[in-house]
Amino acid sequence: MASASDLEQRVLVLAPHGRDADVIAGVLARHAIACEIVADCAALTVAVQAGAAAAIVAEEALLRSDLAPLLACLREQPPWSDFPFVVLLGKRLAALPRGGAGPLAALGNLVLLERPLSAATLGSAAESALRARRRQYEARELLADREAVSAQLASLNATLEARVAERTLALAEANDRLTRETIERERAQQAMVQYQKMESLGRLTGGVAHDFNNLLNVVQGTMELILLISKDEAVRSRAQTAKAACERGARLTAQLLAFARNQALDLTPLRVEALFEAVLGMARPLLGRSIDVQALVADDVDCVTADASQMEMALLNLAINARDAMPDGGRIVFEASRAAPPAELTAGGEFVRIAVTDNGCGMSPDVAARVFEPFFTTKGVGKGTGLGLSQVYGMAHQSGGMAQVISQPGAGTTIAIWLPAATRQAAQAGLPELASDALTGARVLLVEDDDNVRAGMADALMTLGCDVTQAANGSEGLAALEQARPDLVLTDYLMPGMTGAELARAARERYPDLPVLVATGYADMAAIQAALGEGTVLKKPFQLAELAGVVRRSLQGVVDTPARAARPG
DSSP states (O other): OOOHHHHTTOEEEEOOSTTHHHHHHHHHHHTTOOEEEOSSHHHHHHHHHHOOSEEEEEHHHHHTSOOHHHHHHHHTOOTTOOOEEEEEEOSOGGGSOTTSOGGGGGGOEEEEEESSOOHHHHHHHHHHHHHHHHHHHHHHHHHHHHHHHHHHHHHHHHHHHHHHHHHHHHHHHHHHHHHHHHHHHHHHHHHHHHHHHHHHHHHHHHHHHHHHHHHHHHHHHHHHHHHHHOOOHHHHHHHHHHHHHHHHHHHHHHHHHHHHSOOOOOOEEEEHHHHHHHHHHHHHHHHOTTEEEEEEEOTTOOEEEEOHHHHHHHHHHHHHHHHHTOTTOEEEEEEEEEOOOOTTOOOOSOEEEEEEEEOSOOOOHHHHTTTTSTTOOSSOTTTOOSOHHHHHHHHHHHTTOEEEEEEOTTSOEEEEEEEEEEOHHHHTOOOOOOOTTTTTTOEEEEEOSOHHHHHHHHHHHHHTTOEEEEESSHHHHHHHHHHOOOSEEEEESSOSSSOHHHHHHHHHHHOTTOOEEEEEOOSOOHHHHHHHOTTOEEESSOOHHHHHHHHHHHHTTTSOHHHHHHSOO
C-alpha cells in the first residue's frame, strides 16, 4: 500500500478513448514521473481527494461527465492548495471564448494543450505542473510551522502569568528545600560518623568471626571423624556434645557476620514455631520484666522459606525496637498467620505473615513512611544505627517476600514480614547420607593457609577416600597445578598473597573444565559466586556430609571414579 507522500507525488491520467492513457503514461515514465490511470471523472475525484500532484485530462472526458463532485472537491482545498490540471484539447480552440476555457474554467489552475502535441511538450507540461505542486507542498509545510509557532506563542502568552506564579512558588519551595537539606546534611554527617564507627566495628567483628569459623571447622571436623571412626559410646557421646556446641558457635558467627556486612542468604524451610521459641529465649532477658511477650502461631501455619540466622536477628531486632517504644512497659506479640498477601507482593504462591506488634507510642505517618530507609532513625546519635529495619526490609525481599509497617500515634506499631510458605517435610529433610566408596580415588588439591584447618580438612577428605595434595598458599597451589591436574581444587578464600577467588580464576585459565570449590568462613561470597557460578562456595564450619555432598556434586560428569583411581599420580 502506497504511503501518503507517494500518493502526493503521482500524476493522474484521465483519457478514456483508445490508447491515449497508455501513451501518456509512457511519456511520463520516460520523464521519471509516477502516474496512475483513472477510468472516469468520479474515479478522478476520489484520487484527487486521496492525494495527487496534478492531473492530465482529455477534454472530452470532462465535457461528457458530471463535474459537480470534482468542483466541490476543489472548492474544499486548503488555502495553500491550487490543484493543477493539464487539459488536452481537440482542434477547436477557435470555438473557445476569448481568454478562457469555457466550461473548463471552473477547474481553476489549467494548462491547455492542443492535440496533436509532441511527447516533449506533454512531458514539459507535466514537469511544470509537478514543480508547481511541490512548491505548494513547501508552502503547506511553512504554514504548518507558522501555525505551530503561533499556537505555541498563544499558549505561552495564555500561561505566562501562571508560569510566573509557578516559578515564584518553585523558588519558595526550593528555598524551603535548601533549608531542609541543610538540616538533613547535618544529620547525615552525624549519622556518617556513627556509621564509620559501626563499619570499623563491623570489620573487626568480621575478622574475628572468620578466624572463629576456622577454629570451629577444625573442632567440628575432628568431632565428626571421631563419631565416624570410634565405637566407644562414651567417646561418641562427648564428641556429639562438642559437635552440638560447634553448631551453636556456627550460628553465633553467622549472626556476627551478618552484622559485619551483607551476605548471601541460605534460604531453607524453617519451622515458625521453633523460630519463635528460639527468638523468645533470646529476647526475654533483654526485654525485662515490664514487657509481656506472647507468641501466637495459627493452626494452618507450618514453615516458611527463610535464612534461620537472619530471621532470628530480624525478629530480635524488632523486639528490641518495640521495647524502646514502651519505656514504661507493655506487651509484644509475635504472630504467624495465613492471609492474602498485599497487592504490592506480585510473586505467586502461598505466604505466611509474621508480625511483631507492640502497644507503644506508635509513629506518625511521615515517620512510618521512612522507617525502612537506610540510616533513618528516631533515636539520638549513638543510640541507633538506622540499619536494623532496612536489614529487615532487605532480608524479606531477598527471601521472596516483603515487609510492611502499620502504625498510628498512640496506637502501637506492627511490623509485618511476608515470607513464602514451606512444608514441614522439607524442613525436616536432613543432610545426605555418606556413601563410603563414592569419592574413592578422587584427586583433590587442598589449598589452605591455616595448618590446623588444612590438616583437619585433609583428614576428612582422606576419610572419604580422596587422594589429597596439600598447599599452604595460592603460589604453592599454582605450582601443584603445574605438576599435575587434579580432579578438584578445594581452596580457602582469605589467604596471604592470593585469595581463593584469584587462585580459582588462574586454575580455570589453565584447566577450563576443572571444578573449583571455595571453602570460607567469610561474610560476603557474592563476588565468588559471580566469578565462578552458583554452588561453588562451601561455608565454614561445615559438616562431613556437607563436604562429601558438595565434592560429589562438583565431580559428577567430570571423570568417573575408576578412571580417576587408575590415572597415574
